[in-house]
Amino acid sequence: MDHDAESRSLYAATYLGLPTATLPEGGEQGARLPAAGEAVWVLRGGGGYADPDPTFADHFARFLDTVDPAEVRAIIVESWEEPYSISADVPVGLLAENAGRLPALRSIFLGDMESEVCEISWIKQADVTPLLEAYPKLERLEVRGSDGLALRPVRHEALKMLRFESGGLPGAVVRALGECDLPALEHLELWLGEESYGWDGTLADLEGILSGARLPALRHLGLQDSEIQDEIAAAVAAAPIVARLESLSLSMGVLGDEGAEALLSGQPLTHLRSLDLSHHYMSDDMMKRLRAALPGVELDLSEQEAPDDEDGWRYIAVGE
Template sequence: MVYDFDDNYHEGYAGLPEAHVPWDQDEPQPEADAVAWYLSASEWHDEGPKAIGECFDWFFEHVDTAKVRAIVIGGWEECYSQDSAPIVSRLADNANRLPGLRWLFLGDISSEQAEISWIQQSDITPLLEAYPKLERLEVRGGSGLGLRPVRHESLRMLRIESGGLPGAVVRAVGECDLPALEHLELWLGVTEYGGDATVGDCAAILSGERLPRLRYLGLQDSEIADEIAAAVAAAPVVARLETLSLAYGTLGNDGAEALLSGQPLTHLRTLDLEHHYLDEAMAARVTAALPGVEVDLSDPQGEDEENESRYVAVSE
């Protein structure tokens, strides 16, 4: 998403229109709880804030933050070399001023601003610790990303988009106690950009022991998608899922065969395999084996039995 300085409103988030910070004072300012507040800075624009700190200053001065429900953090200055730690600290330190915050997106940065692998993130644990009522946390960028195992009673959605997600973060997600989590989506990415997660790193997630309400599981954009599929085929968590996504990765015939040979998947509402390397015969077998399941086999990449030239949908 790109910041448009000619328009106060941005694309929506969490069902709310996004309102730019700072707001054009020539226009009526929206109610604090009626929008998702979008904070973004860039040294490349002649207008608008050059530093994210300026956005926060205006936001806390001009918005009734006690009523704010949603915040989207876009680009910050030199986000390809400066990490998000100051933003995380600013949000965590001001949690008492944001008691109604429920939805947060850290790093809504378009590829025109910085490729996903360039975005410098940091330890996001303070956000979960400071906001025990947070229901939705989304993060874009895996470089420098950190997470420590925590217990969070309210989080219902956790999404991490990356071109390479560190295995330590994947393990930490699995070690978190998240009794309310319904939607978990991890873009695992590739080794070249820090995506060193193994199937073993996913073990705690696949056991489902700390995720009793999970209904959507996405282990996506993975260069080891066939191995992930084989592990998923026997994973206890799958029995309670409504949606399973192995989209955007390098899934081929071997991975699809593992899914078909494993535990039943007919209880699913959706199986998302978008961007895959299945041949036509295997794609037909998957669809035929799952009547009543919405199977997404869009964006086929052609056959590559040797797995020599497969690529994920999102890396750099």
């Protein structure tokens, strides 16, 4: 994945193997739209520095009246009006309130906006629990931005993928995730970030996730973009959940030789199909040791970084 993801739309043309589609602008006449279930629908209100009209509520109402909502399978909420000062409560609320009209919806991406609209750390998010409660058959939930983000512990039987992209994920959200019962979840990805942009957690907040007790189907775990990546690596080295993973990502953070040494000294990782440690601060010697120790693992050691010459500062890949 492109670590500059906060600077562009991840799914500009396709998503989940489907083309993305938007409603025609008010002045466009006779625009041909794809069948409701054969596209991913990109919904937006005025956002960032753009013209604030129409509002997200107006756009959503027109969407429900224009396509057959009963056939819609995937929605990307690209933006809402002034997302740097107004929370995502409106799009979350409207999606939850209209769940009965969207029975086929299986995927939601909340906040897939480019940095020109709003920097990732500025996006005002919301409590996303209502989306999980309103859509018991939802299979994929992705969220960008974490200012105001909240989650309550829930049980969800169908969710297979959960991703939080942020420059700083609140510790309360991480703790709540560890208390969620997600028996079908296969892919969990967290961009934990740094304190300057909202990370206020500790290693202890990850215990519920690393135990794997409530995540019996998990096959991919990403604990990424972290300023405590060495500590996370040490915890992962002894975590019960790792033995049943197929892929693991500790990328985008400030992983150095200390964290890599912990991985080499911990439980075997040779069962993994892939291990992503890209954007790191490891030495050449340590990279050689990792390659020698994990010959059958698809190992990503790209983006070797060097600490700041003046103060030795290490930077995560995505902050602001």
